[in-house]
Amino acid sequence: MSAPVIDVSGLNVSFRDSGGYRRVVSDVEFAVHSGECLALVGESGSGKSVTSRSLVGLAGDNSLVEADRLEIEGADVLRNTESQWRDIRGSRLGFVLQDALASLDSLRHVGAEVAEPLRLHTDLSSRERDARVIELLRDVGVPEPELRARQRPFELSGGLRQRALIASAIAAGPRILIADEPTTALDATIAAQILRLLETLKRTSGAMLMISHDLSVVSRIADRIAVMKAGVIVEQGDAEQVLFDPKHDYTKQLLAAIPSEATRGSRLSDTSPAGRTSSRATSALESRASAGAPLIEALGLSKTYRGPDGRERVVLKDMSFAVHRGETLGIVGESGSGKTTAARLILGAELPSSGSVFLGGVEVATLSRRHQRELRRGVQAVHQDPLGSFDPRYTVRKVLDEALRVARVPRGSRMTRSFELLDLVRLLPATIDRRPLELSGGQRQRVAIARALALDPAVIIADEAVSALDVSVQAQILDLLGDVQDAAGVALLFISHDLGVIHHVADRVLVMKDGSIVESGDVEHVFTCPSAPYTRTLLDAIPHIETARASRIGASS
Amino acid sequence: MTAAILDATPAPVKRTLRARATLVASVIFLALLAVCWAAPGFVAPHDPLAVDLGAVLAPPSLAHPLGTDDAGRDVLSRLIHGAGASLSIGFGATLVGVVGGCVLGVIAGLGPRLLDGVIMRAVDCLVAIPDILLALIVISLAGGGTMNVLLAVGVASIPGYARIIRAQTHQVKVAPYIESARTMGVSWTFVAWHHVLPNAFRPLVPVVALRVGGAIGAGAGLSFLGLGAQPPSAEWGAMISSGRNFLANDPFLVLWPALAITLTVLAVSVVSVALKRHLEGRIR
Amino acid sequence: MSAVADLITKRPSATSRILKALLTRVASGTFVLWGAATLTFFALHVPKGDPAITLLGGAEAQPTPEVLAQVRAEWGFDDPIAVQYLLYIGRLLRGDLGTSYQQRMPVVDAIGLQIGPTAVLAFTSAIVAVVLAIVISLLTSGRGRLVQGVTSTTSLVLASIPGFVLGIILLFLFAAIIPVFPSSGTQGLSRLILPALTLALPIAASLTQVLRAELDEVLEQPFIVTARTRGMGLAAVKLRHALRHALIPVATMTGFIVANLLGGAVLVETVFSRQGIGRIALEAVQKQDMPLVMGVVLLAALAFTVINVVVDVVYSFLDPRLTTA
């Protein structure tokens, strides 16, 4: 094997804090050889980005980087001066930053951004640069590159932006490409395209270091995988071995936490079930629905928005569905397909342009305001962004108290009930006096669930409730929702763009595209033999470790 | 225009010991001023109005640590008594502005669209007139004097406050936590009172604090123009104004009150910046 | 890829949209002017004694009865306020702002005589303030703590000194103790320096505070780091990428700057015995020269409105998202 192009050992990175130095990367060692792709995986905050940024000398102003060895293409870069770094960056090392959507200067033309490394590292004339930019954009699969080059980032979709970013990273022909979470911010279908692009690049260019929190994503292109946890590489080896024969417990946990078809009905995390059955009052909604009517029924829902330019845009077209007691209905569809809009119509946060919402068989619009509120209390929501859904001034106690007040729980017993709810969502009682800002993402989502449960809902609408979370935390929340459903018998309307998640939780599924339902039915049926072509595209885009193995074996044999 | 000044705080620098010392010094200074405000007679060595025709423009001495002014009055005592006027104007005017601005801003922000339009158009018209002209007009109507300066500065700041508060109310009104409270079934009045208003006001606290300094400066400016404090009462701006005639004879007649104003505004700024950091540290 | 298709839909021609926006601004600007005029008119015409006497009331005045009668008739002081208002608006529509009581010339001329020096002063100060703020922010952002500490302390102090106090201190230092600059008057560059600095420094300080904070924040943005991963130096990144982003929020401070310049002019012109709108405004208010006060108010409102329209244009130039989105 040739000498590694990236050779790191004993890498320590610390950040200066108020107190002193806080180490976030410890004794990391890895090497990337020409022609291979090393994937760095691990949950959020484990130090992946910091490690990769140390390789270009941009770990941060307040950072302290130490290493036994830090070599790029055989040259020691540890004690590089700023101007030496400038020579390396962009020309020998291309870097695609984690935040793809914000990594292009929104005020400049895309072309100018892509051309920047050319301007800095080559002596092409501006005409030549323009030509090269178009070429690069075409290479990374940007359609109509001449037009795109003259647009600004916000006029481009996320996928196009990611491509432009990659084009800019490889513009000056670096032999090494580092891509930090290149697919995270993207739709499944778009993400799949980007992965394919990276695969081609891996074949054509030199070495690649890819970073992701998602093992299934990297399974497709990584030759070797290093798993990081809390700043330390806990396991490193051939992709095959790490994926299918993980040695370290943490790797096993990570693999188990990926929700998918295979995990249906099983627990994703190693937490024990929150088995306590809460004494739940029957909501107004449920007592109404006792006649056998569905808890929620949407009939011909449409929603039109008037854009700022005055044009009307139909974002939801004639949507009908029903949610029954105790079941989980999943809604999937790419971004902007109207999923959230549907949820907001059900919740009454928005009035439908046409069509009607029935709760427990009663058309809500026909009721008085007070009765509407009464009935709606049976439908509660858990949103993607739990932080935004709490009044920033409120402590957990006040958050729950408000909900319990709405639920008419007498003042005296609210305290006890609050602690019960916290226990139910597996939060420590001490959490009650913290503010949302002082909680982690997973904890916040639990508070949101507890708040929803405080109102004894018959239905919980979870709109991308787990999308912002780490796989492992996501696993815990999914488990929790399952437990709650078992214990309290609530129905779930589960909205997600992640088919794996839907496959894991849902009984029935609706597939949406451009505001309409393109397919619906039993989740097994829809996901195994999809009838709509769009569903098939969606399914194809899901990264599967199993398929990866198949293709890898196919390729290697 | 005002929303921008709200953010006029320097980049968060780690709170160093020095920064804390500045804060402590500022708080102590303001506390001293507050004492001067509450009980000037207790602190001041002399009656600020006691004219001594025999000691006009006397240099500093044991009896008069900062000397005397052109009517033979003790400058230090006048400075001490002047604190009250300056602080009353600063805080009073801000209060007038905030209360007026809140009433208008909240009505516009939460009220019906039509009312919103009417109020905001009127506010637009007022915003277009520079504060000082507005204050001058108020004073030309009401006459001089501390109280009227307070009113003038306060009234002149109402349109600005009304704008920020309305904007803030609008912003909070569409916050996800408002929608989530609404969908939970919390009544609109409860939401308005318990969520919208407090959250709309909260980020304004440091801004308002910062504006107190501006109001002190504005009040002093009006007094400087001779439109402010009622003579012979001591007020810093008025002291600068009359001291200015003696800039060539005795520059300290101007420099002392100038220093007093500057230090006060500075202390207010330091405290409000600290307040802002503190609040931001807790909430986003 | 429907989402992508959405984003690329044809948009109406940019110029027609800008034109439309501009027209709306002009219309609302006109409304603001009318509103400001009306509000001040009624505020100033609260009955307070005999305006005829006010008008003739110099300290040494001793007008004869004929003169008083003439003045009352000529100015319509005996008409009901509503009639006076309608007449005023009517004249306003014809571009006639009336005649100054004190200056005995058309308000338009009186203002015309004074506007030059104030405009020069305000313009110079604005440029100085903005340039100072940009240069200092660029030099100090992302720097060591000492540099940041010194600049933020200085800017805090400067932003805290009321303008007239700063003016008097500068006047005392430079005109009396170290007489480098002439201390009064309007003509010539040397007489502009101190007043312009007096106006500019506090504004520059406030701007610096905002701009520095913005720059520091922008410098943390992923696209800046990305630019640096391409091999761009810090200085180049600040200039080519960060500055424009940081200037966008600063543009919203224009109102604050304009108000400060106009308000500051009253004090600065008084301190430095400079000719200008601020001075005559103050004098007009003190002598209850209504037509002149109204004229100055209208001028200020006009300046404010026009500058805001200009800023809107600059703004959409700085931030193309506003015009295209």
Add this chain to the structure above:
Amino acid sequence: ASGAGPADDRDTTSSAVAPPTDTSQAAQGGTLTLSSSQDPLCLDGHQVSSAALQMLGRIVYDNLVSLDENGDPSPWLAESWDVSDDGTVYTFHLREGVTFSDGAPLNAAAVVANFDHMRDPATKSPLAAAYIDPIASTEIIDDLTLEVSLEYSYSPFLNVLAQSWLGLLSPEQIAESPDETCLDPIGSGPFVVDAYTPGEGVTFDRREDYDWSADYLNHDGAAYIDRIEISFVAEPSVRFTSLASGEFDGTDNVAPQNAASVKADESIDYFNISRLGNPQRITLNTSRAPFDDVDVRRAVAEGIDVEGIVGAVGFGEYDVRHAYLSPTTQYYNADAESEWVHDPEHAAELLDDAGWSERDADGYRTKNGERLHAEFPIVDSATATALNDLIQSQFKDLGIEVELIQLPQAETSERVRAGDFDVTTGVWHTNTPDALYVVYSSDEITDDARIGQNTSRITDEDLDQALLKARQTTDTTELAQLYAHAQERLAELVPAIPLYDFYTPWAVRENVHDALADSSHGVPLFTIAWLDQ
């Protein structure tokens, strides 16, 4: 430092500087730069009452009459005049060959046009019209002879004609472009307006063919100085520093606190002229309580420390004056002044006797439970002086509460005119003893029809008689008697408490020679001034 002016010798009662006898050294040319405290906002003396016009008017305009260095009327554009025995008809014989700077000749018609312009209501004259109000008719006898008939004998007539505000404008300008007289007036004076920017300054160029300066100046031909540049600088301290630094050749209205430094400066000549007319005074409103009681007024007059006040506000530059006419004015009566006493104890007795014998918790006197309270409306201004505060403090020592009410200038004047005040300060400068009539005759009390200067609202038969008679007689001995009596009567009535002579000190640098104090106003006169070349 001063050599030329009488400021060295403050006992002098001359209001003017006598013209030099030897002018052989006078050099032609140069530009004189001045700072001036006040901008009249309009250079047409007929249209304004601003004091700034006193100096500016002398530069552009000529008058019919001048006062000589002794204060007596002497020829200027009128070579001579005859007065009828009853004092009601004045016949003026005009100088020949005088032209305005637009070429219009000075003749009887031109003077008539000027009188008409002053009196035309459209001119809105706040001052000049009132000064010549007694004119009943004018008659042009021939080109250079004018007969003016008065409604009654009006002794101050010639003095008044010498005042700057009554300078003569070109009749052509009056007829053709009356709108331009403010910014670009055309007179017949030694200089012509080059450019005037209100608020900023005014420049004048020498008129080469000028040859008709006032007789008492003993000067033939044009002025020596080529150009005068005046900047308006309101700040006294700025005027002082810029004079000291040599930025300007001269300034008017030197503030008393700077006088010592100015005098100490070898390179500056300082002039402090006691002006004609009434001294600076505290006026008491005699038309309402508490100062409707003459004993209360007398108590104040005897009780307050005038010396102390004047010393503090004047920094030793002002002379205390206990008289109702300044000593430089004709018919000043020194006897009336000598009887003035400062006796706080007697003052207290007077107040006790007047019923203000009780004291309240704050130490103020009361009568029937009511506090001895006085309202003092003052002007809010950026250059406040200590005078008001000192007055308040002195009254307080007597047990009288003075409430300072700060108002915009216009409103303060309005209240004073309307009699809605108790205490005010004031001064009336005019170049005749008729100042007493203007300020203390009951005819001069403001009413709906007119504005008068009798702010104390004193109404006294005896006084009115004396002042009116004095107006209507031309007999000098009778005049002396009448004015002496009036001054004595005023000392009894105490409608006001005189403080000090009215000064407007000015200063020029030593390169400026023969800048005289104007004989009517005491302000600098540059007609024969010259600069070191």
